[in-house]
Amino acid sequence: MTSLFNRRSLGTALAAALALLAAPAAFAQTSSDKPLRVVVAVPPGGTSDIVARMLAEGLQKELNRTVVVDPKPGAGGALAVNDLMQAPHDGNTVLVAPNAMVSEIPHVVKLRFDMAKEIKPIAELARAGLVMVGHPSVPAKNLADVISYVKANPGKVSYASYSAGSMSHVMGLQLIKAAGIDMTHVGYKGSAPGLVDLVGGHVQLMFDGIPTSLPMIKAGKVVPYAVSLPQRSPLLPNVPTFKELGYPQLEAVAWIGLWLTPNVPAAAQARLREAALKVMARPAMRQHLNELGMDPGQARTPDEMAKSLGAEYERIGAVLKSINFKPE
The missing domain is CATH 3.40.190.150 (Bordetella uptake gene, domain 1)
Incomplete structure (x- = not known):
């Protein structure tokens, strides 16, 4: 009985020791070799x-x-x-x-x-944040002008999003409700096709990511009105946030x-x-x-x-x- 106990104890100890010795090798394999x-x-x-x-x-x-x-x-x-x-x-x-x-x-x-x-x-x-941009033909210098223009043309102004159900879609819905305006949503499969139609004048407005719209903004092909960040973007320092303009519900990152x-x-x-x-x-x-x-x-x-x-x-x-x- 004693002998069996000692053999079992020795076997357990050896197994534990081998496990400890193997642990660094196993860790090395999963952390650096693979x-x-x-x-x-x-x-x-x-x-x-x-x-x-x-x-x-x-x-x-x-x-x-x-x-x-x-x-x-x-x-x-x-x-x-x-x-x-x-x-x-x-x-x-x-x-x-x-x-x-x-x-x-x-x-x-x-x-x-x-x-x-x-x-x-x-x-x-x-x-990054999202930015609301518009076609240069829209007679608006700022967000207040955009809202006035949409109110004067109910149902005639469309806004693009980079995907139906995305934040760019939702921000438009939130602005519609908060400002009491009527706009038509047009969903695209990505920013690129939406921006193409915006630059072409097929839609008047778009809620888009700053990274994809920034080149178009710099080229003067679209006009920025507001960003969704908590603070102004260093990349667009002259563009106010929606929160600054009285629309905190449009804050998004x-x-x-x-x-x-x-x-x-x-x-x-x-x-x-x-x-x-x-x-x-x-x-x-x-x-x-x-x-x-x-x-x-x-x-x-x-x-x-x-x-x-x-x-x-x-x-x-x-x-x-x-x-x-x-x-x-």
Whole structure:
């Protein structure tokens, strides 16, 4: 009996010792030997893709490991999220995607899973606001003039959004309600086609992301009236915020984040968050973001980001529900 107990104790001790010796090797394999794969929820060349490649280059040096960018566009980002869900949850696969993945997409596309439960934001990489722009033919120098013009032409003025059910759609609905005006919404599949029709005079107004509208603003092809940021954008210092102009309900921030599945080990989450924030805070990165029409992300905690996503989801849902909007 005693002999059996001693053999079992020795076997247990040896197993524990071997496990401890193997642990560093296992950690090294998941943290440095394997490539870090960055899945992107948009096509190559999109803003999130550009930010992902900036991040990947920095992480490769910061973590001293191979980093591969893998675009998985389609289905409103669901393909990229599904890829992340199917990959081992060890921190070797991450997702770069906009906050719209959780706050907007579930209202627009019928999904087979709950975005907010399947992915978790661990770092905010970059942010930008939306800007209300108009065709130069609109006789308006400011937002008050736009509202007066729309009131004088009820039902004859149209505004574009980069997607039905998106924040750019919702902001128009909020302005319609707050200002008591009548405008027609025209939804597009992306900013580019909406801007083309705006510049061509087929629609008079548009709510668009600052990064995509900025080149058109600088070229004088569209006129900016207000931005959705809490403060004026350094890129458009002469353009007031909606809040300044008496429309605080139109305050909104779009941001691109680094996401993981929630069950990735806490140590891996913390390491990736720390490295990503460090990379994106470098002066060269900040300058590149400004050239893209974006600001560096804020160092909010994952819990703070998750809370803001929940609030945005509810806000957008309430507005869309008021017009009986249904997902595709």
